[in-house]
Amino acid sequence: MTDLHPVRRALLSVSDKTGLAELGHALAARGVELVSTGGTATALRAAGLAVKDVSELTGFPEMMDGRVKTLHPMVHGGLLALRDDEGHVAAMEQHGIGAIDLLVVNLYPFEATVAKGGDYDDCVENIDIGGPAMIRAAAKNHAFVNVVIDTEDYAALLAELEANDGSTSLAFRKRLALTAYARTAAYDAAVSTWLAGAIGETTPRRRAFAGTLAQTLRYGENPHQSAAFYTDGSARPGVATARQVQGKELSYNNINDTDAAYELVAEFAANDAPACAIIKHANPCGVAVGETLLQAYERAFDCDRTSAFGGIVALNRPLDAVTAQAISGIFTEVVIAPGADDAALQIFAAKKNLRLMLTDALPDPSAAGLTFRQVAGGFLVQDRDAGRIAQNDLKVVTKRAPTAQEMADLLFAWKVAKHVKSNAIVYARDGATVGVGAGQMSRVDSAAIAAIKAQRMADALGLPESLAKGAVVASDAFFPFADGLMEAAAAGATAVIQPGGSMRDAEVIAAADEAGLAMVFTGMRHFRH
Incomplete structure (x- = not known):
C-alpha cells in the first residue's frame, strides 16, 4: 500500500446538503474535478461550481426515478481499481475509466423515514442501493480512495488535504474506511430491524444492532475498563436524547443509573400527580408522588436518606425553584426532568458538578421496543417490559379485600417493583416507598432488608414505629412459600400485591387470611435481572 495519495477527482452524491457548497469550493480550489449526481449536482452548480454529471461518465442517463445511476463499471472501476496493479491500470486505459480518489456519499434517509412513521412503500423507496455499493467499494480500496460518509468529517478531510499538499495519508483513509463500513452495517441493521417489525417476524434468523458514538467515556463500571456511549437513533426520550445543561460529563454508571431513574418515573405520566424517583446503583432507594414536586421529592428522600446521597433524581414534571433548592441540599450526581424553569437553573448553576439533563418529554412505558444483553457467545433479545x-x-x-387507600398504594408499589432488581420487595404507604429490598437470592431476605430499611428510617426521623407499619407490599414475582409473606406481615404490612401462580398459592393465601392481610394477584410478573 502507498501512503500519501493525491486527490484529483471526487464523486459527490449526498442526501444531506449540509456543508456541501463549502466542501465543493474547497476541493475545486485545489483543482479537484467534481463529479456528481442529480440533486447534488444541481446544488453544486447553484453554488457556482463546475460539475460533471455521472451520466457523462457512464454514457447512460439516470433512469427508473434515479434508482439506476451509479451502478456501472465507469463508476465502480474508478473506485475499485488498484493504482499499482499493471492489469488494473491497463483495464482502466482500455475502457476509458478514470480514477476516483474521493467519494462523498451519505445515504437516503431511511432511518428518518421510519422515525416519522412512513408507510411500507415509502420506507422501501428510501432504501439506498447505489450509495452503499459505492461506499463499500471505496472503503475496500482505501489504499488509494477516500470515502467520507458523515458531514462532520468534511473539516477533517480538508485539514488532511491542507497538511499533505492535496494528498491524504493511508492512516487517514483507513479511519475513513472504518467509519464507512460501520455506517453501511448500521444502515442494513436499521433496514432489517424495520422489515422484521413490518412483517411481524419476532425472531428473525439473523439480528443486527447498531449505534452511533455519542461519547467516549473516561472508563466503564470500573477504572480499568474502557467504555463508550452509543445512541441507536430512536426518538425515545431519556438519557440518550437529553440536553445536558450543566455539570461534568456523565460516566458509564451515571448513564446506566439515569436511564433506570427516568424509565421508572415515566410510570407516572406528566398529567398524573408530581412524581420523583431517586436511584442508586440502578435500584430505587425512594419513589413518591405528591401534591407538588417538592413534596414528591421530600417523600422519596425520606424513604432512604443514606442511599439517596450521591444518587440520581428523576422527575416527571419540569423542575421548579423550590424543588431545585431542596435537591441542592445534599450531594446529587444527576437530575433528569422534562424541563426546568429559569429560577431552578440559577439555583443549580451554583452546583457546578451537578449534572442537569432535560428531555422535553417522558418515555412511554407502554411503547414497544427491544432490549438486548450480551452473554458468552451471543446475546439475549426480548421485548421491553411494557x-x-x-x-x-x-x-x-x-x-378481606383491600381498602381504597390500600388499593391505591398497591398499584403504586407495583409500578415501583417493576423497576427493582429481582428478587424485589417494595413497601409503600400513602403514595411513597418506605422500604425497598432488591437483588437478593431469597425473597425472604428482600422482605427482611426492606423492613430493616423502613425501621432504620423511622428511627432517623424520630418516629415511634416502623414506616412499614400500615404499609402495603409488592413482590415482583410470586411467593413460593408463605415465609416471605410472613416477613412482610411481621414488619406491619396490611396488604399484598403479587403475580400469583405458585404451586403453593393456596398455602400463601391461607397464611394471608390468618394474618388478616388483603392480597391481590396480578397474573403478571416483573423480573428484572
Missing part, C-alpha cells in the same frame, strides 16, 4: 396493570386487572384472593 406490561402495566390497572385495578380491574387485579384478582382479590383473600377473605
Whole structure:
C-alpha cells in the first residue's frame, strides 16, 4: 500500500446538503474535478461550481426515478481499481475509466423515514442501493480512495488535504474506511430491524444492532475498563436524547443509573400527580408522588436518606425553584426532568458538578421496543417490559379485600417493583416507598432488608414505629412459600400485591387470611435481572 495519495477527482452524491457548497469550493480550489449526481449536482452548480454529471461518465442517463445511476463499471472501476496493479491500470486505459480518489456519499434517509412513521412503500423507496455499493467499494480500496460518509468529517478531510499538499495519508483513509463500513452495517441493521417489525417476524434468523458514538467515556463500571456511549437513533426520550445543561460529563454508571431513574418515573405520566424517583446503583432507594414536586421529592428522600446521597433524581414534571433548592441540599450526581424553569437553573448553576439533563418529554412505558444483553457467545433479545396493570386487572384472593387507600398504594408499589432488581420487595404507604429490598437470592431476605430499611428510617426521623407499619407490599414475582409473606406481615404490612401462580398459592393465601392481610394477584410478573 502507498501512503500519501493525491486527490484529483471526487464523486459527490449526498442526501444531506449540509456543508456541501463549502466542501465543493474547497476541493475545486485545489483543482479537484467534481463529479456528481442529480440533486447534488444541481446544488453544486447553484453554488457556482463546475460539475460533471455521472451520466457523462457512464454514457447512460439516470433512469427508473434515479434508482439506476451509479451502478456501472465507469463508476465502480474508478473506485475499485488498484493504482499499482499493471492489469488494473491497463483495464482502466482500455475502457476509458478514470480514477476516483474521493467519494462523498451519505445515504437516503431511511432511518428518518421510519422515525416519522412512513408507510411500507415509502420506507422501501428510501432504501439506498447505489450509495452503499459505492461506499463499500471505496472503503475496500482505501489504499488509494477516500470515502467520507458523515458531514462532520468534511473539516477533517480538508485539514488532511491542507497538511499533505492535496494528498491524504493511508492512516487517514483507513479511519475513513472504518467509519464507512460501520455506517453501511448500521444502515442494513436499521433496514432489517424495520422489515422484521413490518412483517411481524419476532425472531428473525439473523439480528443486527447498531449505534452511533455519542461519547467516549473516561472508563466503564470500573477504572480499568474502557467504555463508550452509543445512541441507536430512536426518538425515545431519556438519557440518550437529553440536553445536558450543566455539570461534568456523565460516566458509564451515571448513564446506566439515569436511564433506570427516568424509565421508572415515566410510570407516572406528566398529567398524573408530581412524581420523583431517586436511584442508586440502578435500584430505587425512594419513589413518591405528591401534591407538588417538592413534596414528591421530600417523600422519596425520606424513604432512604443514606442511599439517596450521591444518587440520581428523576422527575416527571419540569423542575421548579423550590424543588431545585431542596435537591441542592445534599450531594446529587444527576437530575433528569422534562424541563426546568429559569429560577431552578440559577439555583443549580451554583452546583457546578451537578449534572442537569432535560428531555422535553417522558418515555412511554407502554411503547414497544427491544432490549438486548450480551452473554458468552451471543446475546439475549426480548421485548421491553411494557406490561402495566390497572385495578380491574387485579384478582382479590383473600377473605378481606383491600381498602381504597390500600388499593391505591398497591398499584403504586407495583409500578415501583417493576423497576427493582429481582428478587424485589417494595413497601409503600400513602403514595411513597418506605422500604425497598432488591437483588437478593431469597425473597425472604428482600422482605427482611426492606423492613430493616423502613425501621432504620423511622428511627432517623424520630418516629415511634416502623414506616412499614400500615404499609402495603409488592413482590415482583410470586411467593413460593408463605415465609416471605410472613416477613412482610411481621414488619406491619396490611396488604399484598403479587403475580400469583405458585404451586403453593393456596398455602400463601391461607397464611394471608390468618394474618388478616388483603392480597391481590396480578397474573403478571416483573423480573428484572
